Amino acid sequence: MTAYIDPSRANFDAFKALPRDEPIHMLNLLLYRDRAEYPEGHEHAGKDWTGRRAYEEYGKTSGPIFRRVGGTIVWRGAFQTMVTGPDDRRWHDGFVAxxxxxxxxxxMIKDAEYQQxxxxxxxxxxxxxxxxxxxSEGGEGF
Incomplete structure (x- = not known):
C-alpha cells in the first residue's frame, strides 16, 4: 500500500492552477502511526509519542497560524466503517477545513512557524x- 503524506508535484501544481480568490474546503483523512517517527535530533524524538499524540502537537502548534489566515474547521468526525470503498482502507479521523x-x-504553508x-x-x-x-450550498437533496 502506498502512503501519502505530502502532495506530489503534479497534484500540488494542479491545486495551484485552480482559482485562488474563492473559498475552499479541504477534506482531510488521517491514519496515525502507532508510534510517531520524528527525525533524529528533533525535540520530540525519543518521547515515544503515539501518532495521535504527535498530530495533537501539530494541531496545537499550527492552530494559531491556521486561525490567523482565516481557517476554520466546519466538520470533524471519527471513522467508524467503510461503506463504499476498499475493505482494507481505514482512517482514524477526518475533518473539513x-x-x-x-x-x-x-x-499558512509558507509561514516559518508552520513549517516547523x-x-x-x-x-x-x-x-x-x-x-x-x-x-456549495447544503440542503435536503443530493
Missing part, C-alpha cells in the same frame, strides 16, 4: 488524504 481562499492556505509545526504532522501520519473542494 475551510479557508477564505487558496491564498490563505498558501500563506508540520514536522509533527509528518511524524504522526502513516497515511493521509487531502482533497480540495469548492463549497
Amino acid at each position: 475551510q479557508y477564505p481562499n487558496s491564498a490563505a492556505f498558501f500563506e 509545526a508540520v514536522v509533527n504532522r509528518t511524524a504522526a501520519l502513516a497515511d493521509s488524504r487531502l482533497v480540495r473542494f469548492k463549497p
Whole structure:
C-alpha cells in the first residue's frame, strides 16, 4: 500500500492552477502511526509519542497560524466503517477545513512557524488524504 503524506508535484501544481480568490474546503483523512517517527535530533524524538499524540502537537502548534489566515474547521468526525470503498482502507479521523481562499492556505504553508509545526504532522501520519473542494450550498437533496 502506498502512503501519502505530502502532495506530489503534479497534484500540488494542479491545486495551484485552480482559482485562488474563492473559498475552499479541504477534506482531510488521517491514519496515525502507532508510534510517531520524528527525525533524529528533533525535540520530540525519543518521547515515544503515539501518532495521535504527535498530530495533537501539530494541531496545537499550527492552530494559531491556521486561525490567523482565516481557517476554520466546519466538520470533524471519527471513522467508524467503510461503506463504499476498499475493505482494507481505514482512517482514524477526518475533518473539513475551510479557508477564505487558496491564498490563505498558501500563506499558512509558507509561514516559518508552520513549517516547523508540520514536522509533527509528518511524524504522526502513516497515511493521509487531502482533497480540495469548492463549497456549495447544503440542503435536503443530493
